[in-house]
Amino acid sequence: MDYETLDYNRSRWNRMLLNAFWFILLISILLEGLYLTISEVPLDVFIIDYIVIPTLIQLGIILLSEAGLRLLKPKYQDYVIILTSSLLAFVLAYIHDSINFLLLALFLPVIVSVYYFHTRKLVFALSNTLLSVNVLYFFNEAVNSTITYVGLTTIIVMFSIFSLIAWGILLRGRELMGHLKTYFESNQQLLVKTIWMDKLSKMDALTELYNHMTFHEYFEKLIEQHERNDLPLQLAILDIDNFKRVNDTYGHRAGDAVLKRVSELIRCNTCMNDFAARYGGEEFAILFTDKSRAAALEVVESLRQEIASTPYEELNNTPVTVSIGFAEYSSNEGKEYFFNRVDEALYSAKNTGKNKTVIASNVAAENRLA
Numbered sequence: 001m002d003y004e005t006l007d008y009n010r011s012r013w014n015r016m017l018l019n020a021f022w023f024i025l026l027i028s029i030l031l032e033g034l035y036l037t038i039s040e041v042p043l044d045v046f047i048i049d050y051i052v053i054p055t056l057i058q059l060g061i062i063l064l065s066e067a068g069l070r071l072l073k074p075k076y077q078d079y080v081i082i083l084t085s086s087l088l089a090f091v092l093a094y095i096h097d098s099i100n101f102l103l104l105a106l107f108l109p110v111i112v113s114v115y116y117f118h119t120r121k122l123v124f125a126l127s128n129t130l131l132s133v134n135v136l137y138f139f140n141e142a143v144n145s146t147i148t149y150v151g152l153t154t155i156i157v158m159f160s161i162f163s164l165i166a167w168g169i170l171l172r173g174r175e176l177m178g179h180l181k182t183y184f185e186s187n188q189q190l191l192v193k194t195i196w197m198d199k200l201s202k203m204d205a206l207t208e209l210y211n212h213m214t215f216h217e218y219f220e221k222l223i224e225q226h227e228r229n230d231l232p233l234q235l236a237i238l239d240i241d242n243f244k245r246v247n248d249t250y251g252h253r254a255g256d257a258v259l260k261r262v263s264e265l266i267r268c269n270t271c272m273n274d275f276a277a278r279y280g281g282e283e284f285a286i287l288f289t290d291k292s293r294a295a296a297l298e299v300v301e302s303l304r305q306e307i308a309s310t311p312y313e314e315l316n317n318t319p320v321t322v323s324i325g326f327a328e329y330s331s332n333e334g335k336e337y338f339f340n341r342v343d344e345a346l347y348s349a350k351n352t353g354k355n356k357t358v359i360a361s362n363v364a365a366e367n368r369l370a
Contacts, residue, residue: 025058025059061087065080065081065083078121082124085125093106093136100146103133113126122167126160207260207278210275210277215279219339223334226331236286236324238266238303270299274286275289323355323356
């Protein structure tokens with residue numbers, strides 16, 4: 001697992017850490033102001049040596065860090081933050097060399113490095129900490145005079161032990177990240193599989209249109225939607241003429257090719273808001289939900305004519321035709337009555353010559369389209 005490439009919003013965390021450094025600078029100024037009231041150091045010397053100079057140095061360090069975050073590549077920005085924490089801690093410990101417990105501040109870069117969950121950055125931070133301790137010991141007289149060589153060794157050992165604990169925390173965090181990644185990947189695969197299985201359960205495998213069961217589910221919902229909002233709803237039922245003769249004459253493989261091609265033509269002639277399904281055998285159903293009656297009927301007629309003009313190589317380049325029943329839903333007539341009306345119009349088309357659309361109405365003969 002490549003932890004360097006994990007998207008954990010590094011820039012956001014670097015910004016937060018840099019804001020924390022600005023806060024540390026502000027706190028240090030306030031504490032120096034409080035310490036001024038009890039210090040025995042002359043006022044002018046204290047202000048220069050403990051407030052002005054340290055503040056300017058820390059301010060310069062933080063401003064350089066701000067520039068680094070803007071100018072350097074992301075892979076270097078983490079090291080800039082760790083180095084900044086090392087320098088700020090060193091300045092605090094060096095200026096207040098008489099306060100031995102401030103040496104603990106030198107461990108700050110190790111703590112900061114844990115945020116990145118990377119061993120190289122932890123090693124870099126520990127190196128900065130140990131370098132700062134040795135520089136203070138060998139180049140600051142106050143520290144050298146108050147801490148023995150054995151004390152220096154003890155501090156180095158303690159910082160190393162604390163870093164080992166940080167390394168353990170880092171490894172544990174990476175282990176949890178690995179488990180979390182595996183968990184999410186498994187869930188994602190399960191979700192994809194579930195979606196795919198749900199799609200398969202709703203689709204007809206041969207034609208890739210919705211199946212009979214799914215058609216009735218949507219049909220009921222669209223009826224409810226129409227009753228609530230008075231939205232347009234039309235239904236067309238298509239049946240391939242003489243399909244049994246196609247299977248008997250040319251074989252079932254040719255029949256399957258016809259079903260596939262007819263379903264493709266249905267998809268090409270309907271839009272996203274239309275609902276097309278293979279109702280059963282050689283029968284198809286289309287629900288129109290956002291069209292006027294005339295527009296839906298125009299689509300149906302165009303589809304019928306295109307099917308009738310499409311030759312099939314499997315049928316010796318002869319076409320097939322379809323008979324269609326069509327109607328618009330009337331409020332409160334109900335699903336069963338509406339479907340039966342369209343189905344009766346389909347049978348009327350089959351029994352009066354085929355290759356035609358019959359509009360279901362009380363006077364069907366007046367609404368036939370040859």
